[in-house]
Structure formats: C-alpha cells, structure tokens
Amino acid sequence: MANTLPLTGSCQCGAVTYEVTKEPLASMVCHCQDCQKLSASAYSTTLAVEADSLNVTGDLGCYERVADSGRKNFAYFCKGCGNRIYHQDPDAPALKRLKAGTLNNASIPEPKAHVFISRKQPWVVIPDGTPSYEEGMPPADFKRIFSL
Ligand SMILES: [Zn+2]
Numbered sequence: 001m002a003n004t005l006p007l008t009g010s011c012q013c014g015a016v017t018y019e020v021t022k023e024p025l026a027s028m029v030c031h032c033q034d035c036q037k038l039s040a041s042a043y044s045t046t047l048a049v050e051a052d053s054l055n056v057t058g059d060l061g062c063y064e065r066v067a068d069s070g071r072k073n074f075a076y077f078c079k080g081c082g083n084r085i086y087h088q089d090p091d092a093p094a095l096k097r098l099k100a101g102t103l104n105n106a107s108i109p110e111p112k113a114h115v116f117i118s119r120k121q122p123w124v125v126i127p128d129g130t131p132s133y134e135e136g137m138p139p140a141d142f143k144r145i146f147s148l
C-alpha cells in the first residue's frame with residue numbers, strides 16, 4: 001500500500017481521530033446484512049490492523065453484540081456523530097478491524113477477500129480471482145489471507 005505511515009482518520013464530525021502506526025494487514029469486504037446496516041450502504045470495508053498500532057483520541061461508545069457465528073463483536077463508534085470507527089472481538093484482542101472509509105486521504109488497499117456474498121447486492125461485481133465466500137471465511141483461510 002502506497003500510503004505513508006502513520007495513516008490518519010476521523011469520524012464524520014471530527015470529535016474522534018486516530019492514527020495507525022504500522023502497515024495494515026489487509027482489507028476485506030463483508031456483504032452481510034449487519035454490515036449493510038452498520039455502513040448504511042451495500043457493504044462494509046474493513047482494514048485489519050494490529051491492535052497496538054491503532055491510537056484513538058476522543059470519546060468512543062461501544063455497541064456489544066454476538067455474531068451469528070457465536071463470536072463477540074464489539075463495535076466502537078463516535079458518541080457525537082455515531083460513525084463506526086472499529087470493531088474488535090474481545091477474545092481476539094490482537095486485531096482491530098478498522099472501518100476503512102474513516103481514513104483521511106488514504107487509498108484503501110484492494111480487498112483481499114469478500115465474505116457473505118450470499119447477501120451481496122446483485123450489482124456489486126467482485127474482481128476475478130479475488131477469494132469470495134458465500135458466508136464467513138473459515139479461520140484457516142483468514143489466517144492465511146491476513147498473514148497471521
Ligand atoms: Zn463524530
């Protein structure tokens with residue numbers, strides 16, 4: 001990815017800002033209905049970062065939910081404007097899943113995988129050769145794609 005570190009980003013109102021001090025691991029797109037709701041759009045684009053490389057300034061709220069997979073998914077958002085900033089599974093604290101659209105002036109690296117394409121909007125076209133999954137990604141594939 002061609003962006004210089006640290007990457008910077010913010011919520012829509014600017015009350016929450018952040019820096020990413022290490023190269024993100026990879027980005028992926030999720031087309032599930034929850035991601036359509038949370039992004040208020042057709043899908044959500046997530047940039048996986050090492051947890052200790054994300055430094056957030058500002059007041060975050062936390063929305064805790066358990067995904068259909070049984071995994072916990074804690075969603076952190078700006079209390080002022082409601083913008084999602086990142087998600088984290090408290091049982092896998094090494095990784096944070098940054099909501100890529102909150103980056104400032106940084107190009108989002110091309111997603112390495114698309115998941116839950118069973119819920120994909122029919123007009124979203126996935127590039128040939130990009131791994132895609134009807135539902136979630138098996139943990140082994142996740143580890144390989146994200147080089148964990
Ligand atoms: Zn805000």
Ligand SMILES: [Zn+2]
Nearest residue numbers: 030031032035
């Ligand atoms: Zn999703």
